[in-house]
Amino acid sequence: MARQELKPARTIAMMTLNQFDAISKRAEQYAGPILNKLLAHTDEKQRATDLVFGTIRNRAAIDMLIAGFGDCPVERIPTKLLSIIRIGTYELIYSPAAPEYSIVNEAVENAGTVGGKKQTGFVNALLRQIHRHIKNRQISLSESDAKKTLPQTLLTGCEFDTDILSDPKVSLADYLSSAFSLPKWLVDDWLAEFGPEKTRQICFASNRKPGAYVRPNKLKTTTRELAERFRQADIDFDKVSNVIPAKAGIRKSNDADDSMIRLKSPRAIIELPGFAEGLFTVQDITASQPVRLLKPQPEWTILDLCAAPGTKTTQLAELTGDSAKIIAADINSRRLQMVKENITRLGIGSVSIVEYENMEKVAAELGPFDAVLLDVPCSNTGVLAKRVEVRYRIRPTTVTKLAKTQLQLLDAAAAMIKPQGKICYSTCSIQKAENSQLVKDFLRKNSHFELESELLTLPSAEGIDCDGGYVAVITGK
Numbered sequence: 001m002a003r004q005e006l007k008p009a010r011t012i013a014m015m016t017l018n019q020f021d022a023i024s025k026r027a028e029q030y031a032g033p034i035l036n037k038l039l040a041h042t043d044e045k046q047r048a049t050d051l052v053f054g055t056i057r058n059r060a061a062i063d064m065l066i067a068g069f070g071d072c073p074v075e076r077i078p079t080k081l082l083s084i085i086r087i088g089t090y091e092l093i094y095s096p097a098a099p100e101y102s103i104v105n106e107a108v109e110n111a112g113t114v115g116g117k118k119q120t121g122f123v124n125a126l127l128r129q130i131h132r133h134i135k136n137r138q139i140s141l142s143e144s145d146a147k148k149t150l151p152q153t154l155l156t157g158c159e160f161d162t163d164i165l166s167d168p169k170v171s172l173a174d175y176l177s178s179a180f181s182l183p184k185w186l187v188d189d190w191l192a193e194f195g196p197e198k199t200r201q202i203c204f205a206s207n208r209k210p211g212a213y214v215r216p217n218k219l220k221t222t223t224r225e226l227a228e229r230f231r232q233a234d235i236d237f238d239k240v241s242n243v244i245p246a247k248a249g250i251r252k253s254n255d256a257d258d259s260m261i262r263l264k265s266p267r268a269i270i271e272l273p274g275f276a277e278g279l280f281t282v283q284d285i286t287a288s289q290p291v292r293l294l295k296p297q298p299e300w301t302i303l304d305l306c307a308a309p310g311t312k313t314t315q316l317a318e319l320t321g322d323s324a325k326i327i328a329a330d331i332n333s334r335r336l337q338m339v340k341e342n343i344t345r346l347g348i349g350s351v352s353i354v355e356y357e358n359m360e361k362v363a364a365e366l367g368p369f370d371a372v373l374l375d376v377p378c379s380n381t382g383v384l385a386k387r388v389e390v391r392y393r394i395r396p397t398t399v400t401k402l403a404k405t406q407l408q409l410l411d412a413a414a415a416m417i418k419p420q421g422k423i424c425y426s427t428c429s430i431q432k433a434e435n436s437q438l439v440k441d442f443l444r445k446n447s448h449f450e451l452e453s454e455l456l457t458l459p460s461a462e463g464i465d466c467d468g469g470y471v472a473v474i475t476g477k
Helices: 009-024 031-041 045-057 059-070 079-094 100-114 117-132 172-179 184-206 223-232 286-294 311-319 333-346 356-366 388-392 396-414 436-445
Strands: 134-140 149-151 156-160 212-216 237-241 259-263 280-282 301-304 325-330 351-355 369-375 417-427 449-457 469-476
Touching: 009 031, 009 045, 009 079, 009 100, 031 045, 045 059, 045 079, 045 388, 059 079, 059 117, 059 172, 079 100, 079 117, 079 134, 079 156, 100 117, 117 134, 172 184, 212 223, 223 237, 223 259, 280 311, 286 311, 286 369, 286 417, 286 449, 286 469, 301 311, 311 325, 311 333, 311 351, 311 369, 325 333, 325 356, 333 351, 351 356, 369 396, 396 417, 396 436, 436 449, 436 469
Parallel strands: 301 325, 301 369, 325 351, 369 417
Antiparallel strands: 134 156, 149 156, 212 259, 212 280, 237 259, 417 469, 449 469
């Protein structure tokens, strides 16, 4: 049987975005699962991944340029051609190392596979028109005119020969919304809550290419041992402290090996040495904080009420030496299967998986619990760099509806813990309505509980990049 011919990264990106756009018109969809099925057809996996997520992440800004310089509303461009043009525009702006001729020529070739000569001419003309207006594909932001420059990184941007953005001195919200492809109402919320400088930082962090962090499975290995395995496999990495600030209630660990590993060389996670053996789990530093803040004990019985996919569930087991009694439940039975796969791979024996419909019976038999981990469904505004599609779906009403669900889950958790038991409430949101305000509302109505500690982490693109999120530990009196 002949070996299947591999496809270029741009072709895989085009195919992914075509499918993504077609399905998204009917229902909420994520590009990741579509891309994963197509990656086997290219040897440029990392590049194809960057093209897909980079194009979606910056889509509003890209469409603004297509409509402005091409004098053609994107709604009038056939989906298959639009995907090609978006990818080409993304590369012209955000991939300054890629040669212009290669970007345009391959876009034209791809257009030829989905249309005729007229379509190739249209794609060629539009991309060249956008390129003609680019004055400098990479310039220091400190040396450029903000109205003419789309930021690429914290330090650089792509400069055009005409104003493409609002004047930040006139309307910072309009500028940030357009420059970073974010909803204006969300930027307005951040400006009101965090002020101009922190909001700028959040916007940059929401559009960064997020790093990958690995949490060593201390039941099987140490950070030093895992780092040595990576070193021997020529994997570029560094060790990063995952200690929560002292103000959050956790002091620096005496264990010098208490750290995570940041991967610097692109590599499929499942291909890393030690993955199949269960030596590590992929987890962002911010996502690792709730369980650490809870400080679970080996003798506890713990309920993880929203457990899927099991990253925090397995962290509970690891931090308690696999000696606690941990119950994992989730309303999504399909995703609950992922918890089972994770505990099996990591060799964990202290976790019992329970279908959500059986929770009431299990709670009656095993409860009340020493602690409930409540990692609730949320708006994902702290993880927009990774869940790139969310920015185009979220509405103010989304946050309001989610807050109601979150409060209901918090009430349910409160009914299942022992006196002096703990609830660890966490989100990957940075919206006050889902976090500190919601916890305050709960405590006001439930005077027999008190706030032990809380921590809001804003997403960051500086130094050690990380996601945003919130955690509060609530204790019964």
